[in-house]
Amino acid sequence: MDRTADFRALCRRHGLAATHQRQLIYETLMSLTGHPSPEMVYERVRRKIPSISLATVYKNLHTFVERGVLREVSLHHGSLRVDANHEPHHHAVCMKCKSIVDIQEEALTPIRLRGAPPAGFQVERFAVDVLGICAACAARSHRPRKTASPFDHQS
Amino acid sequence: MDRTADFRALCRRHGLAATHQRQLIYETLMSLTGHPSPEMVYERVRRKIPSISLATVYKNLHTFVERGVLREVSLHHGSLRVDANHEPHHHAVCMKCKSIVDIQEEALTPIRLRGAPPAGFQVERFAVDVLGICAACAARSHRPRKTASPFDHQS
DNA sequence: CTAGATGCAAACAGTTTGCGTCACT
């Protein structure tokens, strides 16, 4: 199979063992247009490899992200975060410590759709995350200390 | 107290009972510049009301969101979502069913920072979520059927 | 042959729920 050859090449390139389950997980991911949850991937792969475990799916998703084969759709801050700012605004999010800082709407060039949105999609608003590394984390990575905590440098 | 009067007015406006714990939760939220986790709010409020329970914090956060006093910083899709698309792109996210569809970068006007980012913040990239209601959910709300599932209409 | 991958089950973190009691209005 062609597919298999491609996948083996991909694995070789990223220093990964070309496992049957890994291949199915990867191909399932690629075959779906959306961004399926781990559960959903698990369910699909299970139709081909009934003995696969959900933990294997999780381990592989992380492996893929670590090795740069995939990226996370959006960083999850790990818990419910709430916003008391009623002005339209956006967020600067630190990719290391996940701290979130508000950014005024005017700090960004105005955003508009150029073409049509996906068929039938009713646009409500644009939410922009400016992703990067915050001052505290940048400093930390020069003279590394303890593990970063999201709240070391919150008011 | 002034604060207390303001808070009572806010509650009256939103049809909520002006509870001591509710007030402390609210004021804690407002006093922090960042977007603290429920745990963090709990820890802070506990210094003033040691008997408060974490469940109360959660209940109030949700109440505040329902009543429009607060909004969620960003919708959490509830599970790890992964992206195999290596082209720069953005996402259309349905606020009802949380499905995610890729949008080409060129479909949006280019985004740039106008002023300086927050002090010392090293910008890496912009992630835009176009928030709205997808076609399937819009249709569903006309002739409502069963509960929406994020995957009813994924490939 | 050996490092790394898998599968299982148990552990975790964050969040929600049910329910009896209590407190705003």
Next chain:
DNA sequence: AGTGACGCAAACTGTTTGCATCTAG
């Protein structure tokens, strides 16, 4: 007085981990 809020503990969901076994290279 009555509705809604609180506090507690137990339940749940999504995710991670430890470990014995297996397999790709």
